[in-house]
Amino acid sequence: MTLPGYWFKSTLFEIEPGEDEEVNPRIYGRQLAHWLKPQLERHGYAVADVFPEDWGWCVECNCESHRLFVACGSIEDFDAKPDDPLPSKESVTWHCFPAAEVPFLSRLLKRIDTGPELSRLDAALRVVLSNESQITLVGEP
Template sequence: MDGYHFTSTLFEVEPGEDEEINPRMYGRQLAQWLKSQLEKRGYDIEPIIAEDWGRCLMCSRDPFMLWVGCGSMVDYGTAQPGDPPPPNENLIWCCFPMAEVPFWKRIFKNPDTAASVAKLDADLRAILSDEPGITLVAPP
């Protein structure tokens, strides 16, 4: 699944947040909001994990890792070193569901992730579609 791309008036870039991950990658407020929305739907989300590509919301670890990745699309092609973050109205946010089965589990018993990923994807679609401050867009 490719996930979802959207614009929103709900999330701001916080000063220095891209220093936690990679330059010009934002999404701390998006991750906090998504965590809250997923918890309302019954997911037990671990503390938000900063990754080099964005933020990870771990939904479960057993029998496989089920998580949501989220953040902003980067503008490395147009940004110059030292440029301020892009204006909120120019940011494209993204999120996607993912499942990972550790190697040793694939050897002995490869759990089927399809139903869990499909449910998480449907929940993400509903969360994003139901929020008036979010407009889904085609991937750039």
């Protein structure tokens, strides 16, 4: 289960050369994910790890019954060519959203309601993003 999330502009996050080699090409967000880690910890989350996925960067929170995380990255630039320069941090639209995954066996054996924890994580994420003066929420791209 996922929630729609947040789209925003910010000058806080640099795009690091080569960071998209760990994810899909022209997807960025390493600095965003690492910035979110202590922000979520201040809201009571024990962040287990920050790591790349093919779709972007994952900020995984500890949860006993299922996987709870914030997915984050940039909106893909489909017009970019492999040799194009990295986009400027001012031109990037960032996206992050809370998500939960229940392991297959747990789904078979019992019903796990991820809604309350997912809503709590979404609320924390909204506060974190809204309270940062260098982030401007822009809605959907």
